[in-house]
Amino acid sequence: MGRKPCCDKIGLKRGPWTIEEDHRLMNFILNNGIHCWRIVPKLAGLLRCGKSCRLRWINYLRPDLKRGGFTDAEEDRIMELHSQLGNRWSKIASHFSGRTDNEIKNHWNTKIKKKMKHLGLDPATHEPVNNSITDQTESNQKTEPNMCSTVKEGEETKGPTPKDDVITETTTTLIMSDNDEELLAKNCKNLCAEEVDIGSLFEMQGNEISISSSSFSSLYSNISRCESSSYIAQDSISLEQWDLDMTDPLVQWDLFANLEDTLFL
DNA sequence: AAGCGGCCCAACCGCTCCACG
DNA sequence: ACGTGGAGCGGTTGGGCCGCT
Known part of the structure; x- marks a missing residue:
């Protein structure tokens, strides 16, 4: 019988993540949160397995990550x-x-x-x-x-079982304030892929993501610079290209239930 | 400047855990 | 109780970077 592999590896991309892939994943999770990693790459338009997406999010894109060396x-x-x-x-x-x-x-x-x-x-x-x-x-x-x-x-x-652990699992429902979302929706249409490290822009506050004004102004200035240069045509990432729209309200995962059947399950 | 070797770290692999039917 | 499958974990790897010769 044997267990079905967690993902169909045929046709799936491996190796280092590109900036565009990062943006797609980031964008999707910011809009929808995380409910099932297996379907995240499908819905986010990524040729990656869910496991790979999870790892990328946890180890690199997660907004609450502390950067830099260990003290x-x-x-x-x-x-x-x-x-x-x-x-x-x-x-x-x-x-x-x-x-x-x-x-x-x-x-x-x-x-x-x-x-x-x-x-x-x-x-x-x-x-x-x-x-x-x-x-x-x-x-x-x-x-x-x-x-x-x-x-x-x-x-x-064996030590404490997971149930005994004090560690609390926080559900990764990412909610942005109206203001941040509006600003991002307005300005993230053209992200300068080479110059904006999205992962470093956000901060986790409880189970919400916020973006500091300094980070946002940095993002905004990058966007502004890109819009005024020829650079943008070559290197920018248009969200429309991804069939995703930051202006959409948070999409309920329930809505994906039907898609699961038709798309891949 | 080129070659080499060691270091670092992102990403993968394979296994276990655990929830659910 | 058992089987299944997704999530999570720890070990490992490989490629890029950097310093040295």
Whole structure:
């Protein structure tokens, strides 16, 4: 029997995301929120699987992401949490606002691990290591159960179940204020793809997205510059081209129910 | 300037979890 | 209780970037 793959890979695009794809995804989620990742790429007009869209949103486009390097305090906190939680990156990430599990995982593997070794600590156990066994410890890391894999082996040691977790899942219904939406609707018709990093423009406030006036003026100035140059003809992204319109009121996902049947399900 | 090697990180893969019928 | 399928997670990879020679 076998399980159906999560997405039909034939004809789907892979690899790095283009600015236009980012804009399409961003635009769609801002208008509609997230209810089912599988149908997001279809409705957003993207040749990507839902999984890829989810990853892109979570790791790059999400408006509440904090950009830039980790502070020493953040690194210390990561080390502390890792000593308690092991390689459960999503759990660790939940203790930071604006940091993704992928980001923390990458930072751990590229920086903190080295830092700990430099301090004479075993990254897997957080215990001091003597130099004579350093190599052995390193070579064993893949098979030696660290905190995470140890936990996996014994069900009773599995730690808090998701239900016990204090972490609250926020539904990603993205609502913009009338004012912001109006401004964006008016001005986002021609986004200068090369110059506007949409992901950095917005801020999460509760479960709403807002755009700061400085960010918006930055966006607006970019738009203005583009409109007055030949650049726009070549590189701008017209929302009409995507069959999406920022001026539309928030589209209820219920309306997509019928589309699911006719389009792809 | 060119070649090389190491580093970094975005993205993918495969697996598990979990909700739902 | 069980099967199914979407979402989420952690490990891994590959390509671009950067510094060194």
